[in-house]
Amino acid sequence: MADTSYDFIVVGGGVVGSAIGYGLAKRGARVAVLDEGDTAIRASRVNFGLVWLQSKGDGMPDYGRWTRRSADLWGPFAQELRQTSGVDPEHVQRGGVIFCLGDEEFEQRRTTIMRMHNQVEPWVYETEMIDRRQMQELFPGVRLGKELVGGSFCPHDGVSNPLRLLQSLHAALKRLGADYRPDAPARAARAEGGGFAVDTPVGTLRAGKIVLAAGHGSPALAGALGLDAPVIPERGQLLITERVAPILDVAAGGIRQMSEGGMLIGATFEDTSEYTTRATTANAVELAQRAIRIMPDLARLKMVRTWLGLRVLSPDGFPVYMESDDHPGAYVAFCHSGNTLAAVHAEDLAEAFLAPRLPERLASFHPRRFHAQKAA
Amino acid sequence: MLRKLPDPAGGVVTVIVEGRPCEVGPNDTAAAAALLAGIGHTRTSPVTGEPRAPFCMMGVCHECLMVIDGVPSRQACLVTVREGMRIDRQVGPRALQPAGADAHV
Numbered sequence: 001m002a003d004t005s006y007d008f009i010v011v012g013g014g015v016v017g018s019a020i021g022y023g024l025a026k027r028g029a030r031v032a033v034l035d036e037g038d039t040a041i042r043a044s045r046v047n048f049g050l051v052w053l054q055s056k057g058d059g060m061p062d063y064g065r066w067t068r069r070s071a072d073l074w075g076p077f078a079q080e081l082r083q084t085s086g087v088d089p090e091h092v093q094r095g096g097v098i099f100c101l102g103d104e105e106f107e108q109r110r111t112t113i114m115r116m117h118n119q120v121e122p123w124v125y126e127t128e129m130i131d132r133r134q135m136q137e138l139f140p141g142v143r144l145g146k147e148l149v150g151g152s153f154c155p156h157d158g159v160s161n162p163l164r165l166l167q168s169l170h171a172a173l174k175r176l177g178a179d180y181r182p183d184a185p186a187r188a189a190r191a192e193g194g195g196f197a198v199d200t201p202v203g204t205l206r207a208g209k210i211v212l213a214a215g216h217g218s219p220a221l222a223g224a225l226g227l228d229a230p231v232i233p234e235r236g237q238l239l240i241t242e243r244v245a246p247i248l249d250v251a252a253g254g255i256r257q258m259s260e261g262g263m264l265i266g267a268t269f270e271d272t273s274e275y276t277t278r279a280t281t282a283n284a285v286e287l288a289q290r291a292i293r294i295m296p297d298l299a300r301l302k303m304v305r306t307w308l309g310l311r312v313l314s315p316d317g318f319p320v321y322m323e324s325d326d327h328p329g330a331y332v333a334f335c336h337s338g339n340t341l342a343a344v345h346a347e348d349l350a351e352a353f354l355a356p357r358l359p360e361r362l363a364s365f366h367p368r369r370f371h372a373q374k375a376a
Numbered sequence: 377m378l379r380k381l382p383d384p385a386g387g388v389v390t391v392i393v394e395g396r397p398c399e400v401g402p403n404d405t406a407a408a409a410a411l412l413a414g415i416g417h418t419r420t421s422p423v424t425g426e427p428r429a430p431f432c433m434m435g436v437c438h439e440c441l442m443v444i445d446g447v448p449s450r451q452a453c454l455v456t457v458r459e460g461m462r463i464d465r466q467v468g469p470r471a472l473q474p475a476g477a478d479a480h481v
Contacts, residue, residue: 143473242449243422245469260423261469297473302449 006030006179008353009198009207011186011221012214014044015162015338016312016345018169018180020211023350025176026084032205033173034198037182041216041275044338046309048238048266049162050251051340052096054127054154058112060318061120062364067337068124070344071156077343078160085171089164090259096157096251097130097138099294101147109152127154138250145293151252159251161259162339169342186214189221191327196225209329211353215312216275218334226326228367231334232313233275237283238266239306241298255291255298263298265291272310279308311336314367321349321365323358331358378411391461406463407433407440407452415465418442418452422469441466446474 006029010021013035021033053071057064071093078091100106110129117125130138131150138153173180184200189210191197196210212218212227222229243261256264268283284306292299312334314320319335331353335341352359383401390397391406393413400409407430410418417427419441430440433453440452445462448470452463 141473243469244472245422247472263472295472301472 005195006032006205006207008032008209008211009034009186009189009196009205010211010213011189011198012212012217013170013180013182014040014042014213014215015166015169015342016044016215016333016335017211017213018044018166018173019338019342019345020213020333020350020353021178021180022081022169022172022176023346024353025173025178026346027350027354029354031173031178032184032207033178033180034184034186034200034205035180035182036185036217041277041310043215043309043312044162044166046238046277046307047162047236047339048256048264049160049165049339050096050253050256051091051093051158051160052253052337053156053340054096054098054113054125054152055253056337056340057120057124057318058116059119059316060364061124063318064116064120064124066319066344066365067340068156069348070341071158073343073347074158074160077346081165081168081172084175085168087164087168087171089168090161091158092160092251093156093158094250095138095153095155096159096253097135097154098152098253099135099255100149100151101145101290101293103149106149106151113152125154126156127152129153139248142247142295143297145296147293157251159256160339160342165339165342186217186221188224190224191226191330196327196330209353210331212330212332213334215334216310218332222332225330225332226324227322227330227332228370229320229332229334230315230367230370232315233272234311234313235270235272235277235308236267236311237270237279237287237306237308238264239284239287239303240264241301242304244301255294262304263291263301265298268308275310277308277310279306283308312338315370319365320367321352321358321362322367328357378414380408380412389457389459389461391457391459391463393463394465400457402457404457405433405453406442406444406450406455406457406461409457409461410440410442410452410463417465419466420468425468443470 008031010017010033025031056067082088186198188199195208218229241263248257324330387402398413431437435454442452443464444450
């Protein structure tokens with residue numbers, strides 16, 4: 001083990017690290033993905049699973065374009081993953097909606113959508129506002145709440161099953177000959193001998209390049225590699241109901257029906273400085289109440305489970321990708337939307353990490369933007 | 377075979393299990409009534425379609441979900457019978473809305 005050497009060590013086996021590792025491995029790199037196992041604070045296992053464009057990039061046009069690119073790549077990505085791993089990540093792209101209760105929410109949403117369209121080329125989002133009648137056409141047979149006036153619809157939005165996606169990526173890594181190591185969490189990482197060394201409980205691993213993709217675990221490892229990982233946690237709680245016959249064909253922010261029938265309802269947005277994942281009854285009530293205002297018949301269903309995860313956010317909510325100036329070949333990657341971006345991470349980002357230097361097209365995502373804002 | 381212990385309280389309640397009248401004790405549960413009626417499985421899995429039947433009889437396992445007086449997903453082992461109660465199998469997933477639409481919430 002101590003002598004094991006790789007082209008890449010990816011630190012973090014959640015959806016971000018696993019997608020990058022998968023992308024590197026399928027391009028022929030020798031890859032180790034180091035993971036904490038089931039005790040990790042892992043957003044990848046607790047999220048809503050959307051593959052979602054329409055809300056991304058307000059204030060950073062490159063993030064909108066990057067997300068659209070991922071939405072476009074997701075279909076072939078899912079098919080390839082299924083073939084490689086035997087596990088279907090359950091990707092469906094039939095568009096997605098954000099519901100608006102009352103005229104004020106509708107007007108706010110309309111303004112946001114217009115502002116986002118104004119920042120990029122028209123092809124990026126193609127989101128439109130739809131009224132209640134059009135919403136009813138998207139959800140035939142579903143009784144909509146009286147307050148629902150309409151919402152926004154983006155044809156490029158879709159869903160995946162986050163649990164299956166992670167399982168599929170781990171299985172695919174194995175099939176491609178990569179070392180997925182849930183027994184080898186990174187304790188420390190450093191530049192050494194023209195490459196990188198990572199200390200783990202089962203020995204030191206070495207590689208020519210290293211990618212920090214450990215979410216909340218990245219900040220502790222970043223400094224020694226000359227990387228900047230300003231990760232902020234945000235609490236998000238979800239709940240799921242008992243299984244019901246398929247009725248929701250289109251995904252929505254806040255309500256989606258899983259392939260096996262459960263209605264997934266979420267999520268809360270709570271600032272926190274604590275790294276705890278304790279769910280609360282108050283959150284569950286808040287989630288259920290809004291969902292019932294949108295679809296009153298949800299009130300009939302039994303909730304079977306509620307849980308809470310910690311989002312991985314940067315200070316502006318946009319992704320961070322950077323290569324170390326002090327130690328070229330060391331990279332950090334973290335973002336809120338690991339599911340949505342999984343496809344572009346496995347393709348364009350993996351390509352970028354294989355290049356001699358990180359390509360200029362990723363410059364917008366460099367964390368130097370946070371320091372520039374501070375200075376101004 | 378399932379055999380019922382004598383109930384010191386006595387008395388008889390008639391419930392309708394899958395459309396057929398069935399006489400049970402006044403303190404019996406709907407799950408017990410379904411077992412006594414001998415209907416075999418009491419639901420099918422919403423995922424696999426597999427037939428299932430009451431197991432723990434104490435409110436824990438959720439295997440006994442049935443449609444009771446038209447209300448789906450009741451834990452039949454926690455519902456005490458009542459004269460005329462309708463106890464039906466729950467086949468596959470329940471519907472979000474009852475057939476007929478404008479039912480109250």
